[in-house]
Amino acid sequence: MATKCKEYNFQEIEPHWQSFWDQNTSSRAVNTAPGPKYYVLDMFPYPSGAGLHIGHPEGYTATDILARYKRAKGFKVLHPIGWDAFGLPAEQHAIKTGTPPAENTQKNIANFKRQIKALGFSYDWDREIDTTDPKYFRWTQWIFLQLFKRGLAYVDERPVWWCPELKAVLANEEVVDGKSEIGGHPVERKNLRQWVLRITAYADRLLADLKDVDWPDSTKRMQESWIGRSEGAEVAFTLENSALGTLKVFTTRPDTLFGCTYMVLAPEHPLVASLTLDSQKDEVSRYQKKAASKSDLERTDLAKDKSGVFTGSYAVNPLTGLKVPIWVADYVLMGYGTGAIMAVPAHDDRDYEFAKQYNLTITTVVAAKADGIFVEGALFTETGYAINSSNASLSLNGLPTLQAKEKTIQWLEANKGGKRTINYKLRDWLFSRQRYWGEPIPIVWVNEADYKKAIQLRPTEFPANPVTYKQNNETHFALPLPDSSLPLVLPQVETYLPSGTGESPLANATAWLEIYFNLKTGETKAVSQVSTPPTDEGWVKGRRETNTMPQWAGSCWYYLRFTDPKNADSLASADALKTWGVPDIYVGGAEHAVLHLLYARFWHKVLFDLGVVPTHEPFPKLFHQGIILGEDGVKMSKTRGNVVNPDTVIASHGTDTLRLYLMFLGPLEDMKPWNPRGIEGTHRFLQKVWRECLTSEGDINPKLSDSAEDLPEIKKLLHETIRKVGSDLDTLRFNTPISQMMILVNAFQKADHINKKSMLAFLQLLAPYAPHIAEELWARLGGVSPIQSASWPIFDPSAFATSEQKLVFQVNGKHRGDLMVKAGLSQDEAIKLAGEHAKVGPHMNGKTITKVIYVPGKIINLVVT
């Protein structure tokens, strides 16, 4: 039932239809519904305390348009939303106020939900998910255990930001200019025990499978360079002190091995201590200390000047047999390759710069041309031809770089001096946070004897190699919780402040932390509440993991949960996954181009290997909406005071106007400034639509006729509009259909009568963009609600045919005039008309036509001299 508004009263109309859609479950996705499926997904938001800003509804409007369009086209549509609700701000708020983060998070979710509902998005609210809900994160924990079982999760000492003053580990964003964000205290790097996921094991597949997804090229390229695959060789250099074994390096240019005149170790390299001669000890350890105090950022920031110290030791170049000095320098990173390099100063900028600084030998072994002419001691980093590169058993001279590489690798492999290797920039994923507000990691630490007992009882749940760490000479073994004891929920704590030892606040939740654990049943008892330890078989004593998961965890698989959000037996049923699969389109900001999308792909591939999901990629098609800038052309921010709140716009102009305007602003993918004045244009458009349908008394406009045929121009325009709206939506162009609809309505306005069916068809085209007004007018003109259940209009190509076409005249390529001509005009007739044309003729007078280019119905170009 429509409202009875006389004027376009959006404040009445919008809530009215929102509750109608709610009651009619218009946007519910039904697994068993007929028709092809269409799964359209937004990147779900983090429900911050600040509420929605105008950037959220931009992407959400686009996906809502697609959802409504596809429903009208007969698809069964899955269009869900949820909350990525673990996160640092909630924790910081909890520390400040003492309110449990869960409480504040729920408050923020309620506010986000209210705002999103006011925008009229057709989400299936029955499928709403919340990553902090134990029913949800039970499966996040389950996936973690699958990773653990497959040896893809391990613990390692990793450096984190540590603030001695606050006695807390800080996240990157909590460190500003080397000081803690809170209080401005100095921070340092400190090694702490961390969980790490072995994403590098999937590096090759994460790279190769990019070819199978339809993503923006820039995003693919970012992932490619993040993974950073490079081919080369590992070369083992014999050390002068043979007791120390060999020094292994990675190089992408094995062909330049003859030109290696020194070597460099990263300051953290394990061989530094043993390679440093006594005479150099002081200098080297001073250098190491200096390097350690610098953060990664500083080390790369101060990259202009190279620095390093000589260890006093030498290695032997396997090809030249010459002694090469071994240096320590922080331009070599421990985290990449082997943490040591062979330096070829003649053919690498960094080595060249370093060699110049410390007067090291520079030997040229590659020349630009095959004739071997080169400038001694110059830098040449490109590929070319090998020179000065031969010994008794190998000669590369004259070979182009590519072949020289191959030949060197073969020689190395034959002489056991090295091997072909592939290296990745990608590092394993640091997966733990020393925080309260995250998914608890479902691990209990036990001693070796108890671990062995556990393996006997539950042999399938353990990785091939136990995950352990050592503390105070005691080795702790990671014992996974059995499935039956998930979810492992967060305990209530008295304070959300960090424990002070570098562990999370969970380290203070003694009753939760120190437990007796039954290996068979998963049952637990708090040590503090048991006077005598249980002695029955299966009980062991353990300490829970105090780290929690990072915020990425919950967002790594949420798109799967939407297919079956209430399932208590699995993360989603095979049937639901088969019905809905993965999103047909995924829309979100480009700021997640690397991390979220890479992590989600990694988990998806693991789940694929486990047989849980049927596809090897989670997001076959991805689209990034651009950022909406403030009125001043700068990114919106509270401090600048240029933030636009959707609530304000909805109150003043209505959500239909807002949605339409967000799309009208420009291509979805572009970065574009918000212009508060422009919104009037789309609002006027909707008012014009209203007036064309209804009189000022709210009755059907008498110019709408049940019987009278439209004029051919109107008919043509309507069908062109049907075609354009459809084809543009299919190619994700959301701005141009609006212009076309405006052109149509301008024509409606000028016509003295319109066939009512034409107006109804137009309302269907408008409905995905401005669903409330379209629904209202549709009902007032006698349509059956909801409008999306009426099948999408089909355009009739015969309506495009006209007897007259506009022909453009050009003389020597310059536009000189145009004329409506009959269809099928011959070239000779066209030339004749050109000569007679008042504006075209004079340009031809007294000249000879030497060439004619005629595109019938479009253009004729006369070349004259």
Next chain:
RNA sequence: GCCCAGGUGGUGGAAUUGGUAGACACGCAGGUCUCAGAAGCCUGUGCCUUAACAGCAUGGGGGUUCGAGUCCCCCCUUGGGCACCA
């Protein structure tokens, strides 16, 4: 430094992929209606000059073509990403 995407009126943007540059809208100016205003409607609006024609114009310069915003080369510039990855 390297990689990527852009640069079109006063403003946001359009241009069927080599065929009328500036659609559609904002803004502005004039008109109509009105006692007056608002809303609506009509007209105009790239630049320069003009009575008019013409000329110029898609960041700049060159090229290909009958014809270039669109294709090619060089340069400038804005934004994004990476950054001692051997």
